[in-house]
Amino acid sequence: xxxxxxxxxxxxxxxxxxxxxxxxxxxxxxxxxxxxxxxxxxxxxxxxxxxxxxxxxxxxxxxxxxxxxxxxxxxxxxxxxxxxxxxxxxxxxxxxxxxxxxxxxxxxxxxxxxxxxxxxxxxxxxxxxxxxxxxxxxxxxxxxxxxxxxxxxxxxxxxxxxxxxxxxxxxxxxxxxxxxxxxxxxxxxxxxxxxxxxxxxxxxxxxxxxxxxxxxxxxxxxxxxxxxxxxxxxxxxxxxxxxxxxxxxxxxxxxxxxxxxxxxxxxxxxxxxxxxxxxxxxxxxxxxxxxxxxxxxxxxxxxxxxxxxxxxxxxxxxxxxxxxxxxxxxxxxxxxxxxxxxxxxxxxxxxxxxxxxxxxxxxxxxxxxxxxxxxxxxxxxxxxxxxxxxxxxxxxxxxxxxxxxxxxxxxxxxxxxxxxxx
Numbered sequence: 001x002x003x004x005x006x007x008x009x010x011x012x013x014x015x016x017x018x019x020x021x022x023x024x025x026x027x028x029x030x031x032x033x034x035x036x037x038x039x040x041x042x043x044x045x046x047x048x049x050x051x052x053x054x055x056x057x058x059x060x061x062x063x064x065x066x067x068x069x070x071x072x073x074x075x076x077x078x079x080x081x082x083x084x085x086x087x088x089x090x091x092x093x094x095x096x097x098x099x100x101x102x103x104x105x106x107x108x109x110x111x112x113x114x115x116x117x118x119x120x121x122x123x124x125x126x127x128x129x130x131x132x133x134x135x136x137x138x139x140x141x142x143x144x145x146x147x148x149x150x151x152x153x154x155x156x157x158x159x160x161x162x163x164x165x166x167x168x169x170x171x172x173x174x175x176x177x178x179x180x181x182x183x184x185x186x187x188x189x190x191x192x193x194x195x196x197x198x199x200x201x202x203x204x205x206x207x208x209x210x211x212x213x214x215x216x217x218x219x220x221x222x223x224x225x226x227x228x229x230x231x232x233x234x235x236x237x238x239x240x241x242x243x244x245x246x247x248x249x250x251x252x253x254x255x256x257x258x259x260x261x262x263x264x265x266x267x268x269x270x271x272x273x274x275x276x277x278x279x280x281x282x283x284x285x286x287x288x289x290x291x292x293x294x295x296x297x298x299x300x301x302x303x304x305x306x307x308x309x310x311x312x313x314x315x316x317x318x319x320x321x322x323x324x325x326x327x328x329x330x331x332x333x334x335x336x337x338x339x340x341x342x343x344x345x346x347x348x349x350x351x352x353x354x355x356x357x358x359x360x361x362x363x364x365x366x367x368x369x370x371x372x373x374x375x376x377x378x379x380x381x382x383x384x385x386x387x388x389x390x391x392x393x394x395x396x397x398x399x400x401x402x403x404x405x406x407x408x409x410x411x412x413x414x415x416x417x418x419x420x421x422x
Contacts, residue, residue: 010049081104217349240256287324326343375388378402
């Protein structure tokens with residue numbers, strides 16, 4: 001292997017059959033997902049294995065015999081990193097690196113690396129760095145003897161001085177505090193952008209779904225945009241928005257968002273909260289599913305669990321399920337033409353099949369949430385009349401010399417904006 005060759009990796013899945021979360025997802029499907037995650041950052045996976053986990057060992061997670069088996073399997077394969085598709089303590093990580101003679105990372109570290117490569121906007125970059133530092137701080141433990149170097153104090157203060165590990169922890173803490181301040185500023189700026197957008201305002205429709213479900217491809221097919229769409233996990237990390245005119249003539253804003261994944265590390269849930277604010281602002285949520293994936297039902301459950309968690313945190317209203325349209329994507333890959341789930345829209349983002357039905361469903365969902373209101377407007381106030389035509393559906397109009405009488409169907413938010421002078 002030359003220095004320019006992609007790093008070679010092994011993926012190990014510790015499989016606990018007693019773990020209910022593991023039972024929800026077949027071992028082979030989980031191992032394939034982990035291998036795809038590794039490939040997403042350019043690793044060449046030359047060995048992968050499912051290792052039964054009877055009892056987690058505090059020192060190495062795996063049993064000593066299993067550790068030896070992995071060492072034998074990777075011998076001579078020039079592997080530079082081994083990915084454990086699970087959670088490792090710092091002690092376990094250190095001991096496995098010693099046993100196998102190469103770098104070892106767990107699922108959290110792998111996803112952080114992917115996010116680090118993909119984040120493009122200022123907010124995404126800050127979010128990734130914050131998550132990385134939170135994770136790195138958790139790795140600073142007494143077991144890392146190379147961090148125990150003693151750093152001299154400032155002489156005039158006296159005292160025993162500060163150990164390197166304490167200094168590192170303090171510096172990381174200070175950087176985390178700065179990042180949180182910067183992120184708060186970015187969030188406020190995005191809030192101002194959303195406020196500005198609502199002055200024009202159009203309904204927001206957000207695409208969510210498991211990673212690699214085809215959200216960006218569908219986004220492009222619906223809007224004619226050119227958002228990067230690859231057959232790769234986490235190809236989209238930063239929200240992208242485009243305007244779209246529905247068959248009714250109603251203009252909406254379509255928002256593409258980061259994909260969800262099972263067992264998303266808690267550090268990332270917190271760090272990427274602002275990214276999900278686009279979902280929280282949406283009038284309609286399109287839940288995009290890869291209906292041809294063998295694990296599609298478990299992926300569906302993962303996405304719904306994240307949305308339910310957002311509702312529990314107050315990011316979504318309690319009625320959030322009423323705003324969701326389930327979209328069964330990749331219909332062109334289905335081997336059997338089984339009927340779609342009740343209320344779901346089946347599409348193929350590649351062929352365009354079903355997209356017209358999806359747009360009509362969005363129209364219906366938006367219309368169902370509208371309210372009717374009556375307004376009496378002076379004929380000379382053309383701007384207000386035009387605003388109602390642009391943002392609502394004029395059901396009835398009667399023109400008289402002194403006033404124009406309008407009955408209009410509006411989204412509740414639009415009605416409120418109009419009545420306070422938009």
